[in-house]
Amino acid sequence: MHGRPRNALKEEDTAALSVKAEKLRSLQSHFLANHHNRIYTKEALEGNAKLLENNPEWHTAWNYRKLAVESFLSDSHSDPETVKSILDEELRVVENALRKNFKSYGAWYHRKWVLSKGHSSIDKELRLLDAFQKADPRNFHAWNYRRFVAALMKRPDEDELKYTEEVIGANFSNYSAWHNRSILLSNLLKRKAEGYFPKENVLEGEFELVHNAIFTDPDDQSGWFYHLWLIDQTVKIDAPLLVSSWPSHGFNITLQGNKCLHGSGLCVLNSTLPNTGTLPIILYFNQAVEGVNSSTVNVKSELLSGDLVWKPLSTNNSNNAQVWVAYLDIRNLEVQLSKTYVVEISLGHSKGIVSSSGYDYGHPSRVTFELCIQTAYTEPVEQQEGKSNSWKDDDFQKFDHLQESDPICSADQVTSEIDHIPTTSGRCEEAVVNEINQFRDLLSEIDCKIGKLTLARLLTAVDSLPSPRANNMVNTEEILQLYDDLMRLDPTHYLYYKDEHSLVLLRQITSSRDSILPYCHYKKTAIEAFAGYVCLRLQNLSLSRMGSIENLLWVQTLDLSHNQLRSIEGLEAMQLLSCLNLSHNKLGSFTALGPLRLLKSLKVLNISYNEIGSHSIDTRRYLCSSPLSHTEEFAWDQFEIFADSIGISAATFWEPFLIFQSLNLTELDTKGNPVADENFRSFLVKVLPTLKWLDEEDLS
Numbered sequence: 180m181h182g183r184p185r186n187a188l189k190e191e192d193t194a195a196l197s198v199k200a201e202k203l204r205s206l207q208s209h210f211l212a213n214h215h216n217r218i219y220t221k222e223a224l225e226g227n228a229k230l231l232e233n234n235p236e237w238h239t240a241w242n243y244r245k246l247a248v249e250s251f252l253s254d255s256h257s258d259p260e261t262v263k264s265i266l267d268e269e270l271r272v273v274e275n276a277l278r279k280n281f282k283s284y285g286a287w288y289h290r291k292w293v294l295s296k297g298h299s300s301i302d303k304e305l306r307l308l309d310a311f312q313k314a315d316p317r318n319f320h321a322w323n324y325r326r327f328v329a330a331l332m333k334r335p336d337e338d339e340l341k342y343t344e345e346v347i348g349a350n351f352s353n354y355s356a357w358h359n360r361s362i363l364l365s366n367l368l369k370r371k372a373e374g375y376f377p378k379e380n381v382l383e384g385e386f387e388l389v390h391n392a393i394f395t396d397p398d399d400q401s402g403w404f405y406h407l408w409l410i411d412q413t414v415k416i417d418a419p420l421l422v423s424s425w426p427s428h429g430f431n432i433t434l435q436g437n438k439c440l441h442g443s444g445l446c447v448l449n450s451t452l453p454n455t456g457t458l459p460i461i462l463y464f465n466q467a468v469e470g471v472n473s474s475t476v477n478v479k480s481e482l483l484s485g486d487l488v489w490k491p492l493s494t495n496n497s498n499n500a501q502v503w504v505a506y507l508d509i510r511n512l513e514v515q516l517s518k519t520y521v522v523e524i525s526l527g528h529s530k531g532i533v534s535s536s537g538y539d540y541g542h543p544s545r546v547t548f549e550l551c552i553q554t555a556y557t558e559p560v561e562q563q564e565g566k567s568n569s570w571k572d573d574d575f576q577k578f579d580h581l582q583e584s585d586p587i588c589s590a591d592q593v594t595s596e597i598d599h600i601p602t603t604s605g606r607c608e609e610a611v612v613n614e615i616n617q618f619r620d621l622l623s624e625i626d627c628k629i630g631k632l633t634l635a636r637l638l639t640a641v642d643s644l645p646s647p648r649a650n651n652m653v654n655t656e657e658i659l660q661l662y663d664d665l666m667r668l669d670p671t672h673y674l675y676y677k678d679e680h681s682l683v684l685l686r687q688i689t690s691s692r693d694s695i696l697p698y699c700h701y702k703k704t705a706i707e708a709f710a711g712y713v714c715l716r717l718q719n720l721s722l723s724r725m726g727s728i729e730n731l732l733w734v735q736t737l738d739l740s741h742n743q744l745r746s747i748e749g750l751e752a753m754q755l756l757s758c759l760n761l762s763h764n765k766l767g768s769f770t771a772l773g774p775l776r777l778l779k780s781l782k783v784l785n786i787s788y789n790e791i792g793s794h795s796i797d798t799r800r801y802l803c804s805s806p807l808s809h810t811e812e813f814a815w816d817q818f819e820i821f822a823d824s825i826g827i828s829a830a831t832f833w834e835p836f837l838i839f840q841s842l843n844l845t846e847l848d849t850k851g852n853p854v855a856d857e858n859f860r861s862f863l864v865k866v867l868p869t870l871k872w873l874d875e876e877d878l879s
Contacts, residue, residue: 199233206230210240219247228272235276235283244269245292252296262298269293274307281311287320291327304328316346322355326362336363337372344388351392357405368412378412379606385409386610390617397627406633410614413607414640416465418541419534421526423463423729425755426548431519432458433551434509456510458550459754459779460487460524462503463729467535471503475531475540480522482507482550492751494773499535502752509552519551567846567872568783570738570760575700575714611641628669635661639683655687674723677743682726688717689730714738714758723765725749739764740785751777758783762848765790769834776841785848787874792854825865832862839866846872 210230213223224247231240251265270293276286294301305328311321329339343360346353364385367375375381386409392402426432460478462471473486487507491500507522524546526532532540618634621627638654638661662680666673689695700714714736722742728749731737736758739747744764750756751774759781766772766789775781818833835854844867849855855874863873871878 203230203233206233210243214239214243217246217250219250223247228275231272231276231286232279235280235286238285241285241289244272244289248293259298266293266296266298277311281315282318282320284320287324291324294328294331301328301331305332312346316350317353317355319355319358322359326359336366337374339363340367347388347392351395352399352401354401354404357389357401361405361408365412369417379610382409382413382610386614394621397621397625397630400629403629403633407636410611410633410636410640413610414644417534417536418538419468419532420465420540420542421462421544421546422465423461423732424524424546425459425461425732426522426546427733428546428548430548431551432548433553457506457508460505460507460522461492461732461752461754462489462524462526463732463752464501464503464540467497467499467501468503468532468540469499469535470531470533471526472531475529476524476526477528478505478522478524480520482509482520482522492754492777494748494751494777504754516552519549521547521549523547567875567877568758570740570762570785574702575716576703578696578699578701608641608644611637611644615641628665631661631665631668635665635679652687652690655683658683677721678724681720681722681724684720685717685722685725685727689727695730718742718760728752735780746771747774750774753778754780756781760785761789762787762851763789767791767793769838772838775838778842781842782844783846784842784844785846786852787848788851791849791852793852821865825861827858827862832859835859835862836866839863842867843869845869848872848874850874 206226206229209223209226213219213226224244227240227243227247231237231244234240248265248269252262270290273286273290273293276283277290280286294304305325308321308325308328311318312325315321325339328334340360340363343356343363346356347360364375364381368378368381386406389402389406389409392399393406462476469491471489471491473489476487476489478487487505489503489505491498492502492504493500525544527540527543530539534540615634615637618630618637622630622634635658638658642652642654642658659680662676662683665676666680669676687694688698695715698716700716702714713734715731715734716738718738718740720742722739722744725739725744725747726749729752731753733755734753735755737753737756738760740760740762742764744761744766747761747766750759756778757780759775759778762785766786768791772786772791775784818836821836822828822832847863847867847870849859849863860873864870864878
């Protein structure tokens with residue numbers, strides 16, 4: 180292991196190991212008998228201690244000692260000397276076990292458990308830690324325990340920070356020390372401790388410290404990881420922000436019964452309103468938040484008959500989400516036709532919206548849009564389409580130019596909707612620019628993979644700064660080239676670089692109306708380029724991951740075919756999406772399709788020629804952030820009855836059932852996937868009663 184050659188054992192060594200193994204088996208046998216019979220005598224505990232000194236990783240043996248200690252303490256009648264003697268013995272056993280293996284999880288956990296009893300002295304714990312950390316300065320078990328002990332001692336973070344600096348000074352190739360430093364510094368910055376505010380002054384010194392490590396040995400990764408953390412601290416805004424919404428600020432929407440009128444901004448009647456009679460209102464934050472409700476988000480309009488109900492768009496059923504939606508129901512409203520109604524949304528004026536890291540939403544924001552209803556809403560009439568939806572290039576035509584009324588939104592409009600967007604300080608921007616110059620100089624002398632990655636991240640950070648002086652997207656081509664180089668130089672991490680490349684490319688495409696225009700098309704059969712016919716075509720871009728969704732909330736028809744997508748995480752925010760083409764990608768499981776369950780307006784779906792069903796075991800269930808098996812209260816008994824009624828295997832089709840049962844698709848294309856056999860087709864027809872076209876075949 181770890182490159183160490185294995186040599187054949189000598190005969191005398193083999194004999195000694197056999198004797199040792201026989202002795203260990205005898206200790207184990209006696210221990211298990213004592214544990215089963217709850218025998219906690221002095222002899223039993225001495226045998227257990229010998230066992231743990233030989234094998235500190237046996238958690239059952241540590242649990243036995245806990246039970247013994249609890250039994251002794253209950254019989255000691257709280258005599259302080261007796262309690263101290265019992266717990267000191269436990270600390271001695273742990274120390275002996277750690278000398279055998281000071282990376283033993285069970286031993287460190289048992290020592291924490293003993294100290295948490297509150298009767299032991301912790302004065303010598305730091306001295307013991309010093310001894311262990313000198314033996315192995317990067318032992319993360321010891322560093323975790325050090326944080327535990329420091330908290331018990333109420334040792335100031337400033338003292339611990341000084342200790343990390345001493346350790347790093349002795350050997351900067353100590354990832355654990357850098358990591359501990361980031362934790363301590365985060366605490367000090369968050370509470371604005373004396374000498375640690377303003378943040379810019381502190382970070383300036385930290386950059387100097389980490390430069391000594393990086394430029395001395397660029398091949399050592401410890402300092403690089405700390406440098407990445409410093410970049411994040413420099414550019415991030417702690418408090419959550421509203422970065423996008425739909426409808427966007429200033430949009431005018433005109434609705435006419437079940438038809439779509441061309442108006443200023445985006446008209447959604449083509450997809451969402453005819454099917455549900457509701458208008459989605461979407462709030463997109465820069466980070467996951469909770470507490471979005473009628474008391475924290477104030478919505479004013481004559482259209483409202485009561486409070487809106489806000490729901491998190493989360494694929495893991497969490498109340499903490501980056502995207503929240505409410506549905507304005509206009510089916511039964513007594514509206515005055517041809518009258519313009521103003522809808523005003525404001526938030527941040529009262530506390531309650533909180534990020535997962537504990538920061539309050541503290542920047543008042545306002546979004547106002549107008550809604551005009553020309554004719555009263557009527558229930559949709561079922562229509563039988565003559566042919567299925569086509570995604571062929573010949574069926575689409577690009578927009579020649581843009582007008583103000585064209586239903587296309589992008590980042591330059593998204594950011595204008597928010598009042599009082601906080602910006603980073605000029606010093607933060609200067610710090611990032613200085614780091615860029617430093618690493619360009621470094622890369623001019625050596626070819627360093629992690630240096631290229633850091634430069635790419637720095638350029639991405641400076642392009643993303645919410646600063647009036649920042650020239651957004653000016654470095655995109657250089658960033659893309661850096662990731663291209665990394666994919667070639669470091670194939671082991673190819674997929675990561677590919678994902679980052681995709682995110683940068685999508686941010687570039689959606690950064691302005693001019694940049695997104697070449698990807699906007701409309702059906703040639705459309706008389707006018709109504710919103711319902713606008714298709715954003717992002718095919719053949721070699722995308723492996725979706726991003727910049729906050730700039731795509733207006734999209735109703737999306738073509739992502741002929742890419743390399745393995746996940747569609749993020750698409751759940753696109754509540755207007757009615758037509759989606761995911762054909763010719765690398766989607767390998769139904770788990771990857773989880774976000775589809777939240778798209779209420781989806782009618783047309785093409786997932787043909789992916790890899791769904793190619794693996795008998797869905798490994799993404801354990802890797803994906805939203806495994807289906809952990810996010811649903813699944814009525815298995817009812818599904819088994821359903822499966823038996825149509826003659827399919829319940830064990831095989833429970834995941835597609837979770838995906839498709841909540842959808843109202845009229846068209847679905849699954850051909851070209853390993854799962855797409857006749858049994859699967861029969862299942863889809865049963866689970867999707869609204870389906871009219873399946874694999875381009877008319878079901879009527």
